[in-house]
Amino acid sequence: MSSQDRDRTLRSGRWFGTDDLSGFAHRSTLTPIGLSPEHFDGRPFVGIAQSWSDFAPCNAHFRQVAEHVKRGVAEAGGVALEFPTISLGENLAKPTAMLFRNLMAMDVEESIRMYPMDAVVLLGGCDKTLPAQLMGAASVDLPTVVVTAGPTSPRSYGGRRLGGGTDAWKLAERVRSGAADGSDVAAMEAAIMSTPGHCNEMGSASTITAVSEALGLAPAGSSTVPAMDGRRLAGAAAAGWLAVRMARDGGPQPSRILSREMFENAITLLMALGGSTNTIVHLLALAGRVGVELGLDDFARISARTPLLANLRPSGEFLLQDLDAAGGVPAMLAELAPLLHLDVPTVTGRTLGEEVAGAKATDRSVIASLDEPRAPTGGLAVVHGSLAPGGAVIKTSAASPELCVHRGPAVVFENVRDLAARIDDPELDVEPSSVLVLRNSGPKGGPGMPEWGMLPIPAKLLARGVTDMVRVSDARMSGTAFGTNVLHVAPESAAGGPLALVRDGDPIVLDVPAGRLDLEVDPAELERRRAELRPPTPRYRRGYGALYLRHVQQSDKGCDFDFLAKHPEEGPDNEAEGILEGWHGGW
Known part of the structure; x- marks a missing residue:
């Protein structure tokens, strides 16, 4: 194939679209994974950021999910390449998964930047995994689609469907007060975790996945589908199709989607859900990555004018499956429409208003109306x-x-x-x-x-x-x-x-x-x-821990590293520069 036959308009074309030693080396490198010359005929390359790990049961099903993303990419005429990143399992990571959120964000960012991809699909679910992926992808600014893990399917104990974290905390208090004994603990231990997927209350993972819809990066209605529901696999394939289309169209990119208006939409949903306080930290960090001025006062202002609508644990009665059955996030956003910026673009190219048009709550015991909310102001305060x-x-x-x-x-x-x-x-x-x-x-x-x-x-x-x-x-x-x-x-x-x-x-x-x-x-x-006062002795003196202590910002700045925030003069940083530079002579 001659150079004029190759499509070099795609970012991946900078690797694969030249008839010189550089292009030869890049194309031949992928022969062992089954690619042939026909795959380099201008097809978009879609990266799949894989956060699967046995240590992170929230994400334990992502190998299967990734196969369906690949199916969608192939059906749409693209080439899907999966790449691993750090996986942050909230319960097992010590001293805390949050210590490594920024490390994972750097891993995701540099992986996207260094490899030949035209769009990326993020597979994220556990508490700090998806925030890290969003931060990293936003910093590179390639077309990005979010595929979330979905909530685990609850088991029952004592006639009550269990919400993983919330019921564990309640059990701990009962044990310490003497109201529960070893038999209660053993029975609960066997039932508290059921299937892959993140916690099925409106905890940190459920909140950030829901908010990813309000940010316009996850397809509408996708976040509340249970992890083991076939709709999640179908949605993964649809995300693959979407990623190929975005690659060919050149967007929309995160920089077009993540406007101040979209952050205000996300905060509005956060308050109406009674969502996790952790999401405040993650949204502040993400805003810093794209240069949007956002502070705690914005959360306070939006909370004051946003009523609490969702009746979800730990603030209420129901679980994520109930929210999904009641209309999911689209129904929440449709109810909140008078408080939202509806003319902002989403990952599909349609506006947020178009995405939620026609959505409605089917169960008012789960999603209250704007006229008769569960509380007059949002679930969080500053x-x-x-x-x-x-x-x-x-x-x-x-x-x-x-x-x-x-x-x-x-x-x-x-x-x-x-x-x-x-x-x-x-x-x-x-x-x-x-x-x-x-x-x-x-x-x-x-x-x-x-x-x-x-x-x-x-x-x-x-x-x-x-x-x-x-x-x-x-x-x-x-x-x-x-x-x-x-x-x-x-x-x-x-x-x-x-x-x-x-x-x-x-x-x-x-x-x-x-x-x-x-x-x-x-x-x-x-x-x-x-x-x-005497300054505390640093816990870490070398390695990533020392880097963290030197550069982490305070919680009101999102706890990101000071050197990772977007500077006003900084443009998109997704260029593939210096590709085998100087290795072309004599070809």
Whole structure:
């Protein structure tokens, strides 16, 4: 085939479209995987970012899903090439999967950039996997389609369908209070996890997958389809078709889709779902990757005008399968239409309004109407004040209303080891009105900002029937968790934030309606305490951990690395430069 016969308009054409030694080497390299000269006749090459792992059961079915993406790509006339990336299994990754979200984002970004692909399909599901993929893909800016894992199918125990994380937390409290024993634990252990797929409540994974629809990167209606439902395989094939079309059309690319208006749509859905606080961190990081100015005040503003519509655990009664049966995310977005920007483009080329036109809720017990919401404002709130100058967040839909305005004395734990050692000590000086404080658990202090923010209720208070208390930390909380937990306090204590200055007995005031979190201690006394502070000893001195500690930003900036945010003068960075440069002579 002569050079004039080859299609070099595609990005992959820079690898395969030349009749020189460079093109020869690139084409012949793929002969061992079964490609022949006909595959290099201008067909689009679609990369499939594969996050399958035995360590991540959320994503355990992705090898099968990938085969159906490949089927769709081939049927549409493209060539699909699968490539592996880091896989972040939330439950097994220590000290926390969040520590490695940025590493996976870098892995995804550089894999997309260095290989000959014209579009990419992201296979993501577990909590930090999809955010990392979105961050990496957005930084390269090739046409991108999201295929999510889908929720696991629930089993029943004691006449109740189990929601993985939420019911595990409830079991832990019952065990600590003496209301459950070893037989309960064994029975629940055999039932709590059922099929591949992510948690089936509106936890972190379910929230970010749902939000990927509102961001316009996942096809409408795709995120709530159960992992083991045949519709997920059909949807994977359709995503392959779509990726080929996008490659041929040259887009739309993430930079066209991820506008400020689309982020506002995503935040609106987040609030109406009563979704995970973790999504705030991920959306802030993603916005930084595409140069969209987004801050905690935007979340507070949108929450104030967005009612809570979804009746989903841990904030409500139902599971993801119920949301899917009630119309899924398209029905939620259709209900929220008066609050949305509907004329923004999505991955299909149609506008968001066109994507959700005709969708409607079929079960008002799952999706409430805009006129009769479950709550007048969104499921999350932002607070600022002398204890959180950079802000903090609280999942109000899973909190106790009577504790959302509260003043109480602090009971301080230096770190999670101190918490574990003393929380059930009968001599612990704590009352139901106390405010439990955990520090040194943020991005630098954790490190990685682990999900330690749902501090356990002290055993002696559990025995008295106490089920909730105000808890304040610079940590995160699992999206499946619940309680009056103030999270993501910024700046964190390890960065010298006011949380580092709190002492036992200090009055702390939480006023969610007023958006306040304050430490009622004389400023002069706080300055005296600050003079006594000593910087913490870094946990890591080499490798990725050291890189993380040097460059991670605070939670109000999304905990991304400072050098990965998009600069105003920076354009798309998806060029294939220097391909075997200088290796052409004499051909």
